[in-house]
Amino acid sequence: MASPGGWGFSVPELVLVFSGKRKSGKDFVTDRIQRRLGSEVCGILRLSGPLKQQYAQEHGLDLDQLLGSGPYKERYRADMIHWGETRRLQDPGFFCRLATRGIRQPVWVVSDARRLSDLQWFRSKFPLQTQCVRVQSSEETRMQRGWSFTAGVDDAESECGLDSGVQFDWIITNEGDAPSLDEQLQPILKLAEEASSSSSISRS
Numbered sequence: 185m186a187s188p189g190g191w192g193f194s195v196p197e198l199v200l201v202f203s204g205k206r207k208s209g210k211d212f213v214t215d216r217i218q219r220r221l222g223s224e225v226c227g228i229l230r231l232s233g234p235l236k237q238q239y240a241q242e243h244g245l246d247l248d249q250l251l252g253s254g255p256y257k258e259r260y261r262a263d264m265i266h267w268g269e270t271r272r273l274q275d276p277g278f279f280c281r282l283a284t285r286g287i288r289q290p291v292w293v294v295s296d297a298r299r300l301s302d303l304q305w306f307r308s309k310f311p312l313q314t315q316c317v318r319v320q321s322s323e324e325t326r327m328q329r330g331w332s333f334t335a336g337v338d339d340a341e342s343e344c345g346l347d348s349g350v351q352f353d354w355i356i357t358n359e360g361d362a363p364s365l366d367e368q369l370q371p372i373l374k375l376a377e378e379a380s381s382s383s384s385i386s387r388s
């Protein structure tokens with residue numbers, strides 16, 4: 185790993201910034217990447233982590249339930265989006281900075297980018313290391329996973345901010361009839377393995 189970055193993290197060798205619609209499988213895919221690489225090599229960063237923590241604290245809510253995938257989070261989602269947007273307007277890198285604190289692994293996987301400002305923050309801090317990955321699934325598949333259209337959420341920037349204007353480095357199709365995830369993830373895993381081995385060489 186390279187030398188400390190000065191804001192509580194070490195400089196990463198590779199930053200994979202994931203985005204995708206609700207229930208496209210961002211958590212599923214990023215968890216699989218971490219399992220393949222191991223948690224010593226790969227750290228998962230959730231931009232929504234510090235957002236939920238702060239929101240729960242200010243509103244006297246149950247953080248564990250906001251972090252879970254049940255109906256509690258959905259009850260507060262629209263208001264959390266609005267609350268987070270107010271914070272981002274004042275400081276677009278606010279949640280990115282908090283999410284990167286204390287991350288020590290050489291490969292970072294950001295599981296939930298939603299806005300151009302999220303991508304811009306990582307690209308500007310780590311221009312050589314950042315790669316953007318889109319996870320996509322059909323609406324039919326997302327519905328089978330429990331998604332249904334919610335006005336104020338699915339038509340808001342939180343879900344649509346990266347629908348256009350982004351050149352993704354990788355697109356993963358997370359569907360039953362697509363090539364297997366392992367096959368699609370292979371080049372990304374290879375890149376991550378190369379990055380982490382160069383970090384262990386630079387450490388030794």
Ligand SMILES: Nc1ncnc2c1ncn2[C@@H]1O[C@H](COP(=O)(O)OP(=O)(O)O)[C@@H](O)[C@H]1O
Nearest residue numbers: 204205206207208209210211212213329358359
């Ligand atoms: N390839 C897959 N095979 C089986 N289940 C999947 C797959 N992708 C996603 N899922 C399931 O679909 C649901 C939504 O996936 P999740 O990763 O939480 O989506 P997101 O983080 O994009 O909202 C979860 O229950 C997850 O386990």
Ligand SMILES: C[C@@](O)(CCOP(=O)(O)OP(=O)(O)O)CC(=O)O
Nearest residue numbers: 206207232235264265268296298342
């Ligand atoms: C207010 C949010 O941060 C809530 C995100 O929660 P999750 O990241 O848990 O969401 P999904 O994986 O899509 O279900 C969205 C935002 O606009 O920042």
